[in-house]
Amino acid sequence: MNAVGIDVSKGKSTVTVLQPFGVVIAEPFEVLHTADELKKLVTFIKSLSGETKVVMEYTGAYKVKKHIQARLFGSEEDSVSGDRSISSKATKRRTGISIP
Template sequence: MGYRWYHANLSDWRSLTMLNAVGIDVSKGKSTVSVLQPGGTVLKRPFDVVHSSSSLNNLSRFIQHLDGETRVVMECTGRYHEPILHSLHDAGIFGSAVNPHLIKNFCSNTIRKVRSDPADSRKIVRYALDNRASLRQYSTMDTTRTQLKTLNSQMDFFTKQKVAARTNLISLLDMTYPGVNSLFSGPAR
């Protein structure tokens, strides 16, 4: 009984150590990448990746060559994270974009406020290790959802502009031609 338990847990431990977590702190033109394994084993010190197709392809190849299962996590920062997620998805790598508020509140028990890209990427990679079971993988459906949200916000914006222009026109008509509304058959404005 003890022998089986030991070997079962030993194999679980080996599979756990083969789990890699990649944390990416996304900025406008570049991102900072950290790679850790459970227990805080640093596989690669934080390094920067420029948002060019060749650099993102190199990053994808680097992640694919890591031994074991790899999960990549980044903050959902406007639109800057999208090219990275697309590149990882096309390469068949698990990628997840997480709400920045969740990462900000994660492990905030330090006295010093260290704000640097390498420190942020290390915080993201620790979040990935602790929450690996609940991470939601990026899918192409996310692209469709993003496009629909963009179209909806543009429609709202143009509708508000149309209403504002109509209200302004009615106000100008009332100031320059009082009583002009009686010439139209529509409702009084």
């Protein structure tokens, strides 16, 4: 199983990927909050083999959370790029997403 941790900040996010027992798949790296960079992040997450869980912690960057969810699961209008995305009733600041 892959654990993708995303710390969403203003203008950028810090991402890392770990597997059980502390195996590092990707050292922490930064992703700017542009449609292109977020699309690359989602492509990277989808390329991971096996089950993947994504956990995001965000403080006020709710649009980024919606954008990443939209790219992973798709539907309604995306507030970052104008693309289609999902709607979310989540109000918590931490979100766990499981990708089979």
